[in-house]
Amino acid sequence: MTEMDTRIPVTIVTGYLGSGKTTFLNHLLKHTEEKTALIVNEFGDIGIDDQLIEQTKEEIIEINSGCICCNVRKDLIDTLSMLAISRDEKMIEFDRVIIETTGLADPAPVVQTFLMDKEVVEDYFIDVVCTLVDAKHISRHLDQQGEAINQIAFADVVLVNKVDLVTKDQLTDLRKRLERINPTASQHLCENSRISPGEVLGIYSFDLQEKLRGHPDFLNSHHHSHDDEISSLALREVKPLNLKKLNLWLSFLVQIQGEKLYRYKGVLNIEGKERRFVFQGVHMLFAGEEAGSWGDDERVSELVFIGKNLDKKSLTEQFQQCVTE
Numbered sequence: 268m269t270e271m272d273t274r275i276p277v278t279i280v281t282g283y284l285g286s287g288k289t290t291f292l293n294h295l296l297k298h299t300e301e302k303t304a305l306i307v308n309e310f311g312d313i314g315i316d317d318q319l320i321e322q323t324k325e326e327i328i329e330i331n332s333g334c335i336c337c338n339v340r341k342d343l344i345d346t347l348s349m350l351a352i353s354r355d356e357k358m359i360e361f362d363r364v365i366i367e368t369t370g371l372a373d374p375a376p377v378v379q380t381f382l383m384d385k386e387v388v389e390d391y392f393i394d395v396v397c398t399l400v401d402a403k404h405i406s407r408h409l410d411q412q413g414e415a416i417n418q419i420a421f422a423d424v425v426l427v428n429k430v431d432l433v434t435k436d437q438l439t440d441l442r443k444r445l446e447r448i449n450p451t452a453s454q455h456l457c458e459n460s461r462i463s464p465g466e467v468l469g470i471y472s473f474d475l476q477e478k479l480r481g482h483p484d485f486l487n488s489h490h491h492s493h494d495d496e497i498s499s500l501a502l503r504e505v506k507p508l509n510l511k512k513l514n515l516w517l518s519f520l521v522q523i524q525g526e527k528l529y530r531y532k533g534v535l536n537i538e539g540k541e542r543r544f545v546f547q548g549v550h551m552l553f554a555g556e557e558a559g560s561w562g563d564d565e566r567v568s569e570l571v572f573i574g575k576n577l578d579k580k581s582l583t584e585q586f587q588q589c590v591t592e
């Protein structure tokens with residue numbers, strides 16, 4: 268990128284499951300003047316994030332048919348091309364593209380797309396790769412998942428989030444560990460992903476030469492495959508759910524399976540509640556609250572689990588028991 272570069276800047280937001288990416292985007296979009304086109308990629312058949320991103324002036328495009336770091340890279344390229352053409356034709360207006368990857372994405376192939384695909388390179392450049400870190404849970408993910416390490420290794424900016432859930436000593440140890448993985452990224456501490464947009468937007472910190480020093484084979488073709496033991500289950504139900512039964516089930520579930528439940532989230536139609544009920548969990552921590560109104564949308568509950576060796580049959584049956592008679 269040069270000072271005269273007229274291409275569209277791209278921010279890649281990555282970070283392991285539940286680290287605070289969507290919370291970060293909501294914060295960022297509220298506090299920036301820039302017009303943004305947002306590309307959201309989710310792991311799983313049902314996209315929940317588009318309902319969790321507060322509607323503002325942004326263009327939001329979902330890619331849910333797979334993970335953009337592997338089987339739907341072509342969809343990403345097509346989406347970028349469609350956006351660039353629509354912008355040229357003045358059909359839509361935006362200053363920047365932000366891509367939220369899935370929590371299981373390896374950022375390397377996504378970054379490669381912006382360096383290797385001829386048409387993409389003509390229209391776009393990477394401003395920054397920003398990685399969210401869940402201060403409470405990241406250590407176990409770093410011990411077990413290569414993606415979690417790569418997400419930190421490829422970051423230009425690391426946002427160490429959820430600092431409210433750890434002690435000062437834990438935070439100091441974590442920061443040292445992150446620095447060993449990536450000594451050049453800037454680190455910021457935050458709670459609820461709150462950070463000034465100026466720390467992450469328009470800083471032009473993506474440096475290919477530096478990435479190549481750390482990962483000399485970075486530009487070689489990169490085949491990424493996910494851990495087969497991690498899968499997702501999407502549940503959908505039009506009949507209302509009983510909140511008491513649901514709470515009992517989920518409390519029980521996280522007690523016995525919290526360790527292998529990386530992420531679960533849903534937008535639910537609860538009996539007796541006028542509004543959408545948004546439910547979110549990461550390992551053993553979960554919470555639910557009433558959120559926006561349904562408006563003209565169908566009142567349908569959608570719940571997604573992402574975890575290791577999920578017993579999909581039991582989960583489906585247990586979910587059905589929460590449906591009202």
Ligand SMILES: Nc1nc2c(ncn2[C@@H]2O[C@H](COP(=O)(O)OP(=O)(O)OP(=O)(O)O)[C@@H](O)[C@H]2O)c(=O)[nH]1
Binds near residue numbers: 284285290291431460
């Ligand atoms: N205690 C605490 N909770 C947080 C903080 N930041 C986010 N959360 C909660 O953590 C959960 C996950 O946050 P998200 O923003 O949805 O995380 P994500 O990275 O988009 O999750 P995936 O899309 O599943 O990868 C939500 O319930 C948030 O409210 C924080 O700083 N402290």
